Every structure is written in structure tokens, then in C-alpha cells.
Amino acid sequence: MAKQEEQAIYSIGAVARMLDVPSSTLRGWEERYGVVTPRRSEGSQRLYSRSQVEQLRFIKLQLESGNSAADAHRLLSQHLAAGAVRIAPPRVGEERGPLILIAERDAYAADLEEYFLRTEGYDVCVALDANQARVLFAERSPDLVVIDLLISGAAGFRLCSEITSKAAVPVLAVASIDATDEALEAGASVFLTKPLEPLKLVSSVRDLLGTSALVRAARQAEVTL
Numbered sequence: 001m002a003k004q005e006e007q008a009i010y011s012i013g014a015v016a017r018m019l020d021v022p023s024s025t026l027r028g029w030e031e032r033y034g035v036v037t038p039r040r041s042e043g044s045q046r047l048y049s050r051s052q053v054e055q056l057r058f059i060k061l062q063l064e065s066g067n068s069a070a071d072a073h074r075l076l077s078q079h080l081a082a083g084a085v086r087i088a089p090p091r092v093g094e095e096r097g098p099l100i101l102i103a104e105r106d107a108y109a110a111d112l113e114e115y116f117l118r119t120e121g122y123d124v125c126v127a128l129d130a131n132q133a134r135v136l137f138a139e140r141s142p143d144l145v146v147i148d149l150l151i152s153g154a155a156g157f158r159l160c161s162e163i164t165s166k167a168a169v170p171v172l173a174v175a176s177i178d179a180t181d182e183a184l185e186a187g188a189s190v191f192l193t194k195p196l197e198p199l200k201l202v203s204s205v206r207d208l209l210g211t212s213a214l215v216r217a218a219r220q221a222e223v224t225l
Contacts, residue, residue, distance in 0.1 A: 012038070012046040015053055018119075019060055026056070033073040035080075050115055055080075097121040098143035098209055103133035103159060105151040109194070113146060116198045117205065130155040137163060144208055146201075148194075149175040149183060160186040170208040172201075 016023040027046075030037055036055050038046040048056075055076055062072035100122050104110035107128055114124045125140055127133035130152035137145065145163055149156035157179075160171050164187030173179070173188035174196060183191040190204050 010048040010050070010053055012048070015048050015056065018053065019056055021056070021060060029056075029059070029069065029073070033070070035073045035076050050111060054115075097123055099123045099125065099140060100205065101125050101127065101133065101136055101140065101142035101145045103127045103130065103145065103147045103151055103156065105129075105148050109148075109196070112198075113196065113201060116202060120202050120205075122205070130159050133159060134162070141167075142169065144170050144172065144205060146172045146174065146205075147188070149173055149179055149186075150177070157182060157186045160188050163187070172204055172208060 010018070012023050012026055015021075016026060029035075030046075036048075036052050036059070038048045038052060041047055058076055058079070059069070059072045062075060063069065067075070097120075100117055102110050102113050102117075102124060104113065104126065105128065110126050110128065114126055117124050125136050125142070127136050128151075133145075133147070133151070136142075147156045147160050147163075149160070151159070156173070156175070160173055160183065163169060164171055170189045171187060173183035173186070173191045174194050175183070175191075176194040178193060180191045189208055192200060192204060
């Protein structure tokens with residue numbers, strides 16, 4: 001997965017939109033500090049890997065915390081030297097969001113799904129085969145499960161049925177084939193065709209979780225009061 005994670009997949013324009021940071025600022029950071037250096041395409045376009053996007057997110061969070069750009073890049077260098085894999089820290093005072101289990105046969109796809117869901121504040125765990133998904137479901141009790149129906153040789157259909165028969169947990173089924181009817185018959189709440197569009201994925205998760213834990217936390221607080 002590490003090798004796939006390092007693949008350059010984001011243009012500088014896409015990264016600028018994702019982080020709400022001007023492209024000129026990203027270029028300036030690269031030229032001045034040289035910590036996050038994207039790969040160049042044959043046409044000299046800057047291409048960022050997923051981990052580099054996470055590194056830039058770390059820098060932005062440091063700036064929002066009051067650190068200078070120089071200090072932010074110095075801290076990033078220290079994290080990288082220490083071998084940190086996921087360096088983006090949680091926001092101060094932020095509660096951990098609902099836990100989502102991703103059961104995905106494609107490690108690269110799982111990595112992207114995890115990234116976009118974590119960006120929205122969700123906690124995520126990943127299984128790359130059906131048996132691992134069953135273990136994580138039993139151990140972690142996720143609030144929602146995303147299942148690739150073709151995982152482990154199309155074992156996702158059975159996995160979906162097993163999970164929905166055991167607990168009232170919403171399942172978002174995905175597949176590279178049109179299996180809407182089969183997915184719903186297996187107990188899935190929603191079916192999305194791959195490749196997934198990030199906005200559709202996040203919107204579907206929000207819908208299934210009822211605007212997530214924030215609403216539930218507020219309701220619990222009202223009951224407590």
C-alpha cells in the first residue's frame with residue numbers, strides 16, 4: 001500500500017482547491033523550503049501524492065495554530081525524519097467522529113476513500129479482505145460500513161447480509177459493476193458505482209449517519225441536561 005500511496009495523483013490546482021490554499025503559495029513553499037516537493041510530469045506539471053497532500057494539510061494546520069511558515073516546515077521535517085506515517089494531527093478540542101469500516105479489495109481505492117472520509121472528520125479502519133472485515137467489525141463496532149461487493153471474490157454480498165443481520169448498522173455498498181438490486185437485497189442502504197466520486201461518497205455517508213455524530217452528541221447532551 002505504501003508504494004501506491006506515494007503515486008503522484010493530484011495536480012497543483014486540485015491540491016489548492018482541497019486545502020483552500022493558493023497555487024502560488026504552494027509553489028512558494030516548495031521553492032523556499034523544499035520539504036514537500038511534488039513530482040513533475042513530462043509536461044512539467046506538478047503532481048502531488050496523497051501523502052504529500054497530508055503533509056501540506058499538516059503545514060496549513062500549523063499556520064492556523066499561529067506558527068510561521070518556516071516553523072511549520074521545520075516541524076514537518078522533524079515528523080518525516082522520525083518516520084511518521086500519518087502526520088496530520090487532530091484539531092484541538094475536536095471529538096473523534098463516527099467510525100467507518102471500509103472493506104475494499106483495492107488498496108489504492110481504500111486509501112483514497114479513507115483520505116476523503118478522514119478529511120470530513122470521520123474515524124476510519126480498513127480491511128482488504130472479507131475475513132479481516134469480519135474481525136474488525138466484531139472488534140471495533142463501526143457506525144457505518146463501506147463494502148466493495150467484489151471483495152475476496154465477490155464475498156461482499158454475503159458480508160453485507162451478515163453485517164445487516166447482526167446489527168442495525170448502515171451499509172454503503174460499492175462495486176465496479178451495476179449491482180444495485182443485488183446490493184439492496186443483501187441489506188445495503190445505498191449502492192454506488194465505482195470509481196467513486198468523493199462528493200457522492202461523503203454525501204452518502206452523511207445521509208446514512210444522519211449528519212454524523214454532531215447531531216447525536218447534541219441530542220445526548222439535551223437528554224443529560
